[in-house]
Amino acid sequence: MRWSWKIATVSGIPVRIHATFLLLLVWIFGSHLAGGQSVTQALEGVGLILSIFGCVVLHEFGHALTAKRFGVVTRDITLLPIGGVARLERIPEKPGQEIAIALAGPAVNLVIASALIAVLSFQPQVDWNNPASLEQNVPARLLLINLVLAIFNLVPAFPMDGGRVLRALLATRLPYVRATQIAANVGQGIALVFGLLGLFGNPMLLFIALFVFIGAGQEAAAVQMRSVFDGIPVSRAMVRDFRTLDSRDPLSRAVELLLAGNQQDFPIVSGSAEEPVGVLARSDLLTALASGRIDVTVGEAGRNCDVAHPSDMLEDVFRRMQQSGCPAVPVVESGRGIVGMVTLENVGEFAMVQSALGKNRPGHQNKA
DSSP, X not given: OTTEEEEEEETTEEEEEEHHHHHHHHHHHHHHHHTTOOHHHHHHHHHHHHHHHHHHHXXXXXXXXXXXXXXXXXXXXXXXXXXXXXXXXXXXXXXXXXXXXXXXXXXXXXXXXXXXXXXXXXXXXXXXXXXXXXHTOHHHHHHHHHHHHHHHHTSXXXXXXXXXXXXXXXXXXSOHHHHHHHHHHHHHHHHHHHHHHHHHSOTHXXXXXXXXXXXXXXXXXXXXHHHHXXXXXXXXXXXXXXXXXXXXXXXXXXXXXXXXXXXXXXXXXXXXOSSEEEEEOHHHHHHHXXXXXXXXXXXXXXXXXXXXXXXXXXXXXXXXXXXHTOSEEEEEEXXXXXXXXXXXXXXXXXXXXXXXXXXXXXXXXXXO
């Protein structure tokens, strides 16, 4: 994920922190000072937030370590202001596995809550009948927060764990794509309810509603895309009519080719070498021109991107493109050099065509 930095690696899983999470800490610190509190109190507020997100990290490791038991690799865990995200390499093969992975997170929060109850039982000053005394007690506040996290994540709406449990249960009876679509629709319906409640009450619910609504739509789109790409090699979707640029070419040459045809991203080669040395994306070209860098070469304005082989699976290449931020990937075959290109634009068009063909094919049914 862009704008995130690795802060640790636990059990082989990188833990990253997003830039916006640091902004959240700064905002918490500043809001305490703006409210007339001391620096010490502001630091205590930041400390509470860090403790909460420590519980969130443990929640995500509950997902990750359970997924590992089923042979599913977790690429990384990223801390965001809205919580944590564990990115699994793939969706579990069986609905029962997805249910176990989804429930592992809330289960961790319940274990933490149980441990905090044990800690509080040894504090004689804790009065369970006096909410005011509990509010000033950090372990008591963490106890409540972990219970809220467990319950909230079980709401049957993507991207929460409850949405994945609902999808897995539906997938025992329905094709996987259809199960995902139904679960996403349920999630977006719940998001609308949150939004209406937010209009008449807590504004935070509006933010949660937006997060849930967008997350549900993205999950449905991602699963639909994966079903379309299932078993499709790069050779079936790559662009075969393309032009290349030499790394020593001036940017004016790239502008000439851009205006002369439909190609927007260009593989960069070096002299007579067959292997690409980079990619000049249209965005890179426009950025260089806008900043007045008209005297640089194509090689200086381009970027490094992965290459693909014609036999690579399109889903894997598409995922790598999303992770790297490269809008195009040269397709290279040994002994022949660059034989094609995969771009985000043509991948999207290929997906639309495949989806349309699938809907009109007699007896067609999406894979579960």
